[in-house]
Amino acid sequence: MPLLHHPVLRLAEVADEVIVVLAPDAEAPSMPPGVAVRLVHDAAEAEGPLAGVLAGLRAVRTDLALVAGGDMPSLVIAVLLELLRVAGEGDIEAVALQEADGFRPLPLVLRTAPAEVAAHALLHDGERRLRALPQALRTAVIDEVTWRALDPAGSTLVDVDAPEDLPAVGP
Numbered sequence: 001m002p003l004l005h006h007p008v009l010r011l012a013e014v015a016d017e018v019i020v021v022l023a024p025d026a027e028a029p030s031m032p033p034g035v036a037v038r039l040v041h042d043a044a045e046a047e048g049p050l051a052g053v054l055a056g057l058r059a060v061r062t063d064l065a066l067v068a069g070g071d072m073p074s075l076v077i078a079v080l081l082e083l084l085r086v087a088g089e090g091d092i093e094a095v096a097l098q099e100a101d102g103f104r105p106l107p108l109v110l111r112t113a114p115a116e117v118a119a120h121a122l123l124h125d126g127e128r129r130l131r132a133l134p135q136a137l138r139t140a141v142i143d144e145v146t147w148r149a150l151d152p153a154g155s156t157l158v159d160v161d162a163p164e165d166l167p168a169v170g171p
Contacts, residue, residue, distance in 0.1 A: 003160060005032045006073035012036070014080050015066055019059050021052045048128030053110075054119040060112045064088075068107040074155035075107060079147050083109045086140050093118075093137035097156070098144045104157055105131040 011018045012035045019038050031037045040059045087095045087109040094110050096103040118136045
């Protein structure tokens with residue numbers, strides 16, 4: 001199974017539609033059968049992850065967007081549901097997971113409208129890091145004790161950046 005299929009399948013379990021953001025000239029990758037996937041393209045090449053999230057936000061048709069990386073093969077459904085649950089509380093524009101003294105930029109839940117405005121402004125100011133987006137929004141951070149109770153191994157945070165990361169990929 002292609003690496004991208006893993007997060008797409010997990011996201012499809014908690015969302016009606018999955019949006020996959022591709023490079024401007026990228027060909028459409030194969031997608032898992034039976035999953036509603038919409039492909040969108042970045043506006044420009046090599047603008048960084050924040051630009052990719054903005055492209056995705058512009059395609060979202062709902063108030064909330066659950067954002068994960070295409071290289072995150074072991075997202076835990078219970079953690080994704082907790083991110084969405086917390087996003088539904090109060091006046092929150094983003095929800096992230098605590099890691100050590102900070103938070104991880106992915107997975108992340110964003111309230112679409114304010115996140116789109118903030119991402120656009122950050123990009124206009126030259127920012128390219130995804131981490132800057134939740135820093136610019138009213139962000140709730142789910143403490144590590146809470147989300148680790150749902151995912152003791154921390155599988156949700158696994159991403160595959162190098163070949164040596166591949167053994168972490170499950171079925």
